[in-house]
Amino acid sequence: MSNIPGIVVMGASGRMGQMLVREVTAHPKMKLVGAVERAGHDWIGQDLGAAMGSQPTGLYVTDDPLEAMAGAQGVIDFTTPQVTVDLSVIAAQARAVHVIGTTGMTDTDIEKLDAAARHAVIVRAGNMSLGVNLLTQLTKQVAAALDEEFDIEVVEAHHRHKVDAPSGTALMLGEAAAEGRGLDFKESYVAARDGITGARAPGSIGYSAIRGGDIIGEHDVIFAGAGERIVLRHIASDRALFARGALKAALWGQDKMPGHYSMLDVLGL
Numbered sequence: 001m002s003n004i005p006g007i008v009v010m011g012a013s014g015r016m017g018q019m020l021v022r023e024v025t026a027h028p029k030m031k032l033v034g035a036v037e038r039a040g041h042d043w044i045g046q047d048l049g050a051a052m053g054s055q056p057t058g059l060y061v062t063d064d065p066l067e068a069m070a071g072a073q074g075v076i077d078f079t080t081p082q083v084t085v086d087l088s089v090i091a092a093q094a095r096a097v098h099v100i101g102t103t104g105m106t107d108t109d110i111e112k113l114d115a116a117a118r119h120a121v122i123v124r125a126g127n128m129s130l131g132v133n134l135l136t137q138l139t140k141q142v143a144a145a146l147d148e149e150f151d152i153e154v155v156e157a158h159h160r161h162k163v164d165a166p167s168g169t170a171l172m173l174g175e176a177a178a179e180g181r182g183l184d185f186k187e188s189y190v191a192a193r194d195g196i197t198g199a200r201a202p203g204s205i206g207y208s209a210i211r212g213g214d215i216i217g218e219h220d221v222i223f224a225g226a227g228e229r230i231v232l233r234h235i236a237s238d239r240a241l242f243a244r245g246a247l248k249a250a251l252w253g254q255d256k257m258p259g260h261y262s263m264l265d266v267l268g269l
């Protein structure tokens with residue numbers, strides 16, 4: 001067997017799916033061996049390259065992840081929570097590294113992923129970029145260094161098509177802030193303020209979401225004190241950033257023991 005891992009892209013026609021197909025195809029240390037879309041999707045049965053408006057590739061889009069994963073060592077999945085949870089069982093059966101970028105997961109979804117990760121390698125992160133993962137560490141440090149006089153707010157902005165809020169990244173940053181400050185993430189969580197809300201609750205972390213146009217992803221962690229404000233900011237200007245992180249995770253996971261890992265593990269942060 002070649003030591004170049006075969007990779008399947010789930011949700012191949014999506015915003016991230018198409019980016020992943022391009023990045024995997026161009027990568028010298030992996031090979032694209034499958035592309036999966038939803039049953040009934042226009043692309044099913046079509047040549048992937050032709051469906052993407054470029055040269056034919058000889059790889060045909062399928063709606064059957066099990067078939068696509070025969071002989072694959074990894075699957076990269078930026079889809080929806082239900083699709084991701086279902087795929088985790090199939091990826092574990094196939095002993096393929098499951099890289100998950102999907103956001104909007106519930107606690108129950110994550111428990112199901114934990115169960116699959118007893119038999120397979122899962123790498124999951126709400127944001128696969130180096131910059132955001134580094135920012136989580138900085139957020140934790142700043143939250144620990146500043147006292148409660150500095151209120152913590154997370155503000156995120158995304159394109160008009162995004163279906164979940166707060167973003168996965170905002171939740172990662174909020175978790176890091178809560179950890180640094182010694183707060184319980186769920187107890188401190190305040191999303192959406194509307195009407196007569198009363199004054200800001202001490203010990204809370206607020207989340208605000210902006211949706212519009214083609215914004216790829218912007219995140220601010222604000223530490224607001226009396227007379228001064230510290231803002232930690234990440235701006236993504238190219239989705240390739242997330243795709244490259246996912247590819248790195250797929251390669252990193254090849255020789256790892258079963259487990260539910262994050263990008264912090266991959267990046268050694």
Ligand SMILES: NC(=O)C1=CN([C@@H]2O[C@H](COP(=O)(O)OP(=O)(O)OC[C@H]3O[C@@H](n4cnc5c(N)ncnc54)[C@H](OP(=O)(O)O)[C@@H]3O)[C@@H](O)[C@H]2O)C=CC1
Nearest residue numbers: 011013014015016037038078079101102103126127128242
């Ligand atoms: N972790 C990270 O770094 C990042 C995470 N994301 C997350 O990735 C996810 C996807 O984002 P985005 O690409 O913008 O969304 P899209 O809606 O563009 O892509 C999702 C794709 O999955 C497809 N899909 C739906 N059901 C199935 C199925 N059963 N089998 C295979 N494919 C299926 C969709 O098809 P159809 O449209 O026909 O339903 C669509 O093509 C979101 O949760 C987003 O938050 C995004 C960017 C970075």
Ligand SMILES: O=C(O)C1=N[C@H](C(=O)O)C[C@H](O)C1
Nearest residue numbers: 103126127162167168169217
């Ligand atoms: O849906 C998106 O587009 C993005 N989703 C991720 C999130 O929810 O944080 C990552 C990135 O911000 C883009």
